[in-house]
Amino acid sequence: MCQLLGLNCATPTDATFSFTGFCQRGGQTDEHADGWGIAFFEGRGLRHFVDHQSAAQSPMAEFLKNYHLKSTNIIAHVRKATVGSVVLENAHPFVRELWGRHWVFAHNGDLKAYAPRLHTHFQPVGSTDSERAFCWLMQELAKSHAGLPTVEELTHTLRELVPKVRAFGTFNFLLSNGDALWAHCSTKLHYLVRQHPFATATLKDQDWTVDFAELNHPGDRAAVIVTTPLTENECWTAFEPNELKVFVDGLPS
Secondary structure, three states: OOOOOOOOOOOEEEEEHHHHHHHHHHHHOOOOOOOEEEEEOOOOEEEEEEEEEOOOOOOOHHHHHOOOOEEEEEEEEEEEEEOOOHHHHHHHHHHEEEEEEEEEEEEEEEEOOOOOOOOOOOOOOOOOOOHHHHHHHHHHHHOOOOOOOOOHHHHHHHHHHHHHHHHHHHEEEEOOOOOOEEEEEOOOOOOEEOOOOOOOEEEEEOOOOHHHHHHHOOOOOEEEEEOOOOOOOOEEEEEOEEEEEEEOOOEOO
8 A cells, every 4th residue: 555645734834854754664664665756836836746766765755855845735655556557657646737726636545446437638647546536536526616616615525526436445545736635534544733832753764853843933833644653752643434634724624
């Protein structure tokens, strides 16, 4: 299975700490060595990096650890291939345009015999069940709304659509359009909210401790969503099975 990492923040937040620990799971401390990727919004723009190499060995991942990786919405993924070969076009996260906005999606799980009918506009480039599911979600959102809806309206529509995909197997995913981040748990997903008063955090996968009180202001707030908790001294909350949460400005609902 793959692993997911998402951040949704009230203000642009440096994600280097979380991303560095997460990358170690891409072939160093765990078996997810079949590619990786990250996408992060800067205003309405998007920076998108994917690689079929393992995150622990990828020069591009090493570059990003030293980049000023700061955003309000971030989605990252390390892949353990189950459907689709280990090639660049199968690396998550996937990106599509809808209503003049970038949409980013990453999936953890297997969808058995999943072959939805897709129209012309949204078609997979690679061969994964994950990208097919993303294309179908985008297609159905476009059919349900004439223009960009509110976050509340999108959440309502997703609650209707997700069970139709989940019926085919495990469907843990992260989805963002830059305004919000939606996270769905079939089997395993955790989150925490870092906010004032900030404390220290120590990574599980690398020897690195950060005092967030030194890096943040009182108004800063960040929700971190991940398959398996990244730190060993923070209190993570597990999602309920089949739970969909939406995160806005670093808070879940």
